[in-house]
Amino acid sequence: MRRVTSRGLAVALTGVLCVGGGAMVGSAVVVASGIMLVTVVALAALWVVVAMVNVDVRREVSPRVFTVGDSAQVTLDVWAQTTGGRQRRVRAAAWHDPVSAPLVGEGRGELGVASIDSYGSEVPQGYVVGAARRGRGTLGPLRVTVTDPFGLVQRTRTCGQSTSVTVLPAIYTLDAGQAAASGGESAVTRRGMLMQHGADSPIPRPYAPGDSLRRVHWRATARHGEMMVRQEEQHDATHTQVVVDVALRRWLVGPTAKNHAELMDDAVTACASVTMHLADQGHRVVVLDSTGAQWGTVAGLDGRHDLLEKLAAVAPQQTQQTLVLERGSALLTVIIAGNVEASTIDDWARALGSSVVLLAQRLTPAVHAHARSYGWRAAPLTHDPAAAWQQAHSGEGSDETGGAATRV
Incomplete structure (x- = not known):
């Protein structure tokens, strides 16, 4: 998504006024100045298209499940991919990782000025999320924004997938x-x-997938030569x-x-x-x-x-x-x-x-x-x-x- 910033709108509007006003008073210099301002905004729009690179991201959340009042560390491994085997420079590239309720955090940062070759470069980023309430929230997908050097036009691209995080109730x-x-x-x-x-005493039975290891009956296991667990349902009636x-x-x-x-x-x-x-x-x-x-x-x-x-x-x-x-x-x-x-x-x-x-x-x-x-x-x-x-x-x-x- 591409948009003109408030500064870009001001520059473009000034250029249009200069063209119109210069034509009315017959001033070629004013008209040329207006055309130049409008052209600068157009070139800025073209610049962000060329400067934007394909971005891939891997998001790690540790832990993925935590309790109300605790926090989790989010680590983003970002790859900026290019094509053609030539170097390119990404300027004023900012990232934003949206955080939905009940999660609370500020997932923002700058990718900075990075030299990107055809193999891409990995730029690790990170932030912390917490929660004051239980529930399931999502992180992402990541948004990367590139702005031209004059701050006239921005372009934002959504990258990767979202990640689900569970917040357990406090105990x-x-x-x-x-x-x-x-x-x-x-x-x-x-x-x-x-x-x-x-x-009745606990009756040992053969181990079945899903049985807790805390119920292993070691004496019966040694006697039968296979894993045996305690059958205790009679005491849990x-x-x-x-x-x-x-x-x-x-x-x-x-x-x-x-x-x-x-x-x-x-x-x-x-x-x-x-x-x-x-x-x-x-x-x-x-x-x-x-x-x-x-x-x-x-x-x-x-x-x-x-x-x-x-x-x-x-x-x-x-x-x-x-x-x-x-x-x-x-x-x-x-x-x-x-x-x-x-x-x-x-x-x-x-x-x-x-x-x-x-x-x-x-x-x-x-x-x-x-x-x-x-x-x-x-x-x-x-x-x-x-x-x-x-x-x-x-x-x-x-x-x-x-x-x-x-x-x-």
Whole structure:
């Protein structure tokens, strides 16, 4: 794409005025000066066509996936290609690598004055991107702009492809000393009780692609002469479930779209933090949304990255579906919701019992007290999931906040 700069427009307009004015007063010198100015702009336009070279780019992002609050280094290897086997000089060549939300960064620079031969020369460039919100953003494609020596005309060429970058939600460290469930044993304790009361021991089976190496049964491997892994599904029949309400109508509290996006970010951050906290305590955690769609399962270190990748792209949905919950085999249910009413809590309590932790964006004192009357732990959901988790387990009122958070 070629365009005349403001300076070029001024020069061209001055030339046209000189030609017209000189013709009116009969001054050949003024007319010649005007023609010269217009010619200079035309030559500048021709210059940028000749000076522009074919540019190829390789973009490296390290890391391609990072967490909110962290950053990534972007390195651009730029080749300016020429033809004909002769040297050419590129002057005033600037590059711009567009950065889309949620990524934040300034991808701009100068290629400088470079001597380019028929083999091309590699010019490494780089910049840093960060993110204050989760999501998937793109970098590029690269734009290279060549300007003539007088700054009258510019030509821009788009080069290469774009690169996708994923920003994972932040994970806050929750208080490990707090009970995970209302009056229930931890997953580790329950598994130990099952073993003591004669539950089947892990049964080794042949290794299958996708099995974690942490489940390798080395004694059975040595005995059978092939890789064997522990079959532990019998001890994972029970689990903890984390449910996130994704209905837009229950999150759209503020007057602008930005508010509901921020509220959903709070919900996703809380989901990630609570899930990793419970997994660290030995729970097998099943994460699903209010429509019943399962986002992932986390057990120990397994499934964590896949879940965080899923959470990076979660968005509210236009649905009128009521949030219907079922306990199933879950020992504990953690609900992360928007606007919650007392009648909704009554319906949930009949299905879930008392082993519930509720984090809601709108939780009035009356609704908070109603939830606690069922033995639930409840607290308002804020930007700080650690404070909300602490408040839910401390029994404080819904208009109070907890302590400080630690993000990992």
